[in-house]
Amino acid sequence: MINVEENLREICRQKGLRLSDLANRLGSGQSNLINSVKGNPKLSTLQDIANALQVSVSELLTMRPESSQGLVVIGGSTYALSLPSSTTVQIPSYGRYDELRDSLKKFIVNAVKDEKNTSKMGFVETYELFSLSYDAGSQRFILALCYASGKTTTITYDKLEFCDWSKSKKEDDAPWDIESIYTEIINDIEGCVRGLMQSSAEVTILRRKRRPLLKKVWDVPPPNAQSLQNGIDSEETE
Numbered sequence: 001m002i003n004v005e006e007n008l009r010e011i012c013r014q015k016g017l018r019l020s021d022l023a024n025r026l027g028s029g030q031s032n033l034i035n036s037v038k039g040n041p042k043l044s045t046l047q048d049i050a051n052a053l054q055v056s057v058s059e060l061l062t063m064r065p066e067s068s069q070g071l072v073v074i075g076g077s078t079y080a081l082s083l084p085s086s087t088t089v090q091i092p093s094y095g096r097y098d099e100l101r102d103s104l105k106k107f108i109v110n111a112v113k114d115e116k117n118t119s120k121m122g123f124v125e126t127y128e129l130f131s132l133s134y135d136a137g138s139q140r141f142i143l144a145l146c147y148a149s150g151k152t153t154t155i156t157y158d159k160l161e162f163c164d165w166s167k168s169k170k171e172d173d174a175p176w177d178i179e180s181i182y183t184e185i186i187n188d189i190e191g192c193v194r195g196l197m198q199s200s201a202e203v204t205i206l207r208r209k210r211r212p213l214l215k216k217v218w219d220v221p222p223p224n225a226q227s228l229q230n231g232i233d234s235e236e237t238e
Helices: 004-014 019-026 030-036 043-053 057-062 097-114 178-190 223-237
Strands: 068-074 077-082 118-124 128-135 140-147 152-158
Touching (some): 004 043, 004 057, 019 043, 030 043, 043 057, 097 128, 097 178, 152 178
Antiparallel strands (some): 068 077, 118 128, 128 140, 140 152
16 A cells, blocks of 8 residues: 655655645645645645655655556555566466467477477466476477366377378478467367357367378388377277
8 A cells, every 4th residue: 555645755855855845835734735645645636746846646656766557546545556567477368369379379389490498378368377388308398277276287299299290201300290289289278268268259269180190191101100000090990
């Protein structure tokens, strides 16, 4: 809560003024000056005092020049609205699916391109907090989700599962399938809030296409892919 009287006294002390000196500048008495800033002072009163002290209203309210962006009155007390300081951790909040998707796609593309450890966090409205990290050493994305209920989930996405095998038949050379990994991560993030978020644009649900079978990509599967082929064949049977 703001204590304008205390701030007023301190600014006067710093400027070598007595309260009576300030009151004379305003054409008022010292007691009237003090009473005018108690409780819930008028903005016009604050502006007059600030002008007489040659400071901004923001400094009068917060003792920090230009830090206050506005005033709010709650329960008869006056509070200042300020921008976050440079030391305040700010996590982006996404209220639209298109903004979230654009931001995540850029992150994924840059992470794969730079091959450096990196991470990104964000709120999906107030329903979900996500943290997406890229581990360049193991070539995998790690998604951590925290829901409003307090439940947490961690999902990993290995490059081996999301490679573009049409570009290379070798595991070490095959690049990431950006569309596939992006779609999978987006679906996992949006899953719990899809029915709760509102957007001014119509929401189109991203559907991950079933990945092509390895036998359709490789004429002759490389030796180290045989175990993968067996696993996919088993999935088909089921």
